[in-house]
Amino acid sequence: MPVDPSLVGRRFPAPAPLTVTSERVGAFAAAVGHPGAAGDVVPPTFPIVLAFDAMQAFLDAEQVELHRIVHGEQRFAYVRPLVVGDELSATLTVTGVRQIGGADIIATASEITDATGAVVCTGKATLVHGGAA
Secondary structure, eight states: OOOOOGGTOOEESSSSOOOOOHHHHHHHHHTTTTTTOOTTOOTTTTHHHHHHHHHHHHHHTTTTTTTGEEEEEEEEESOOOOOOOEEEEEEEEEEEEEEEETTTEEEEEEEEEETSOOOOEEEEEEEEEEOOO
């Protein structure tokens, strides 16, 4: 079933905030093979952890199956670097939906905020949804 274009503008918060810890940073760095990240150095792609939680909230709410999604593009724009001790939350907004060749192209923006509500970074992603087989 195609993704409804009326979703543009809807917001989907991640289920819970996440505290950046040295352990989480180390595990993430090891998982992605980031050799320079250790201890208190947060890799620039770490916000994907939060953005993915918000994306999963969107997929669950709209009953879109993750296995039908191809991650087409991802980028981050920073206001400030992430640091160990940050308590971060993410909210995904659907910024565009279009259909091309039977696939849905879904544009999203995930705003990552700290415990004060200040924006730390924004992640923009393009998702390609293959629809039902």
